[in-house]
Amino acid sequence: MKLEYVFYIGAHPDQVWDVLFDPARSFQAFLGGVIRSTCRVGDRIEFVGPGADGEETVHIYGTVLAYEPGKVLSYTDHPGPSHYAEHADMESRVTLTLERVGSCTKLHLLNDQWTDNNPLFGKTEQYWWMILSNIKSIAETGKPLDFGFGKSP
Template identity: 90%
Template structure:
């Protein structure tokens, strides 16, 4: 099983990267969460935000597999402990790459290596479209999309 997306964004890769890591922008892009990590290969990565465990609920966690600023972010992906009791057994890999494409940025995301019968596949398939569209909108206009929730 694999999810794969390509978006072309009308700005420089540094601007897109800023949406991923600047807390005010990423909170909007990731529908209420921010990345918390040293971003060193082998270190932890978490997507945290308001939820069942308060303002710092861990929604996604994993380990950084690759990190090159404005170019590559890859990590293992587990749902947060408050979402599923068996969260540690549920894993996939996310690899996001940015590359200049004319005066634009090509954003390529692959979410693969899903554990068997992972119930998050369907939910993730739905939300990546919204998150990536939000990243594009924020990078190009400074504003997130209004999904009505």
């Protein structure tokens, strides 16, 4: 099982990278969460934002597997403890690479090595499209997409 996406973004790789790590921009890109990590291989990485445990709810956590600023981020991925009691047994790997292509950036995301019967696969498949589209929009226009969350019909 794997999820794989390729996006071409009309911005320099450094601008795309900034969307991932600048808290004001990443909060928008990641639908209300930010990356918290030293980004050193072997260290913990967390996606933190408002949720069941308050403003600092850990939605995703894992271990940094590779990090090269502006080029590569790879980590193991577990759902946060408030989402599933068996969160430690549910794992996948995420590898995001950025490559300059002409005057734009090729963003390649591979989410693989899923544990058997991981219930997050379906949810993740839905949300990666939104998150990656948001990264593209923010890098190109400075604005996130409006998915209508929190608005009544």
